[in-house]
Amino acid sequence: MSATRLKSQLMTASEIDRTLVRLAHEILEKTQDHDKLAFIGIRRRGVPIAQRLAAKINDLESRQVPVGILDINLYRDDLSTVGDRPQINATEINFDVTGKDIILTDDVLYTGRTIRAALDALFEHGRPARVQLLVLIDRGWRELPIDARYVGRKVQTAANEIIEVKFQEIDEMEKVLVVEKVDG
Numbered sequence: 001m002s003a004t005r006l007k008s009q010l011m012t013a014s015e016i017d018r019t020l021v022r023l024a025h026e027i028l029e030k031t032q033d034h035d036k037l038a039f040i041g042i043r044r045r046g047v048p049i050a051q052r053l054a055a056k057i058n059d060l061e062s063r064q065v066p067v068g069i070l071d072i073n074l075y076r077d078d079l080s081t082v083g084d085r086p087q088i089n090a091t092e093i094n095f096d097v098t099g100k101d102i103i104l105t106d107d108v109l110y111t112g113r114t115i116r117a118a119l120d121a122l123f124e125h126g127r128p129a130r131v132q133l134l135v136l137i138d139r140g141w142r143e144l145p146i147d148a149r150y151v152g153r154k155v156q157t158a159a160n161e162i163i164e165v166k167f168q169e170i171d172e173m174e175k176v177l178v179v180e181k182v183d184g
Contacts, residue, residue, distance in 0.1 A: 004162060004179040010155060013174035016136070019152040020049070023134060024056035026150055027103060034061070036101040036129060040068040040093065042118050045107035048167045049136060053105065068093035070104075075117035091121065098126035103150070107165040109135040112144035137163050137176060 011019070031037050037057075041050030047069050054065040069092040104118055115133060122131065134150035139157045155163065157178065164177045 002181045002183055005182050007161065007178045007180045009175055009177055010137070010153065010163070011176035013168075016152075016174060016176065019136065020052050021056055023150050023152060024053050024060060027053065027134075028057065028061065030149075031101060033101065034063055034065075036099065037103070038066040038068065038095060038097070038100045039103050039105055040070050040097075040122065042104065042106045042114065043069055043071045043091075044170060045165050045167055046070075046105040048169045049105040049107065049134070050103075053103075053134070066095040066100075068095065068097075070118055070121055072114065072117040072121050075120045076113070091125075093125050096126060097122065097128050100128045102128040102131045103134050104131055105134045107136050107167075108163045109133070109138045109146070109148050109151075110141055110163075112142050112146035115146045116144055136165060139163050 027037070028034070039050035039054050041047035050067045054067045057063055057065050071091045102122065104115070104122065106114060106118070109115065119131065122128070132149040133146070135148045136152040138148055138151045138154045141157070155178070157163065158180070160181045162179050162181065164179055166173045166175050166177070168174045
């Protein structure tokens with residue numbers, strides 16, 4: 001197993017917040033019917049993004065946007081390599097997704113496989129009118145034909161680099177880092 005070392009910090013807490021404000025404005029501008037809008041965060045770090053965006057839209061427009069949480073572990077195509085017993089967390093979607101304009105949120109877009117699994121999991125809950133993807137960081141290296149409509153920042157990475165997103169709600173810190181794998 002290889003270790004990692006810090007290479008650089010991409011975003012501070014204030015830069016993350018400013019990026020989410022910009023993305024909230026962009027969503028409002030590009031969404032025709034705000035009454036159909038809903039966020040679904042991919043568990044784990046897609047969830048704080050979805051919750052924060054809904055709060056920002058509420059602050060901007062006094063509009064409550066429903067937020068759901070999607071667990072994709074049973075839909076992963078690498079389930080057999082994850083371990084004998086993958087950890088299953090609850091999916092919490094307390095609204096009907098049918099006919100909704102869903103914005104699926106995640107922290108980092110990489111190969112596209114997480115998003116493929118998320119789409120499979122989402123469609124088990126109904127048939128949205130439209131599904132768009134929002135990611136904080138797009139790092140390239142796609143293996144599937146998946147692209148985000150809303151991107152916080154595009155970052156070119158090397159094969160030995162990893163993007164680590166840290167959120168206060170999960171990690172008790174707020175930043176985006178580039179780390180590199182090193183032989184240990």
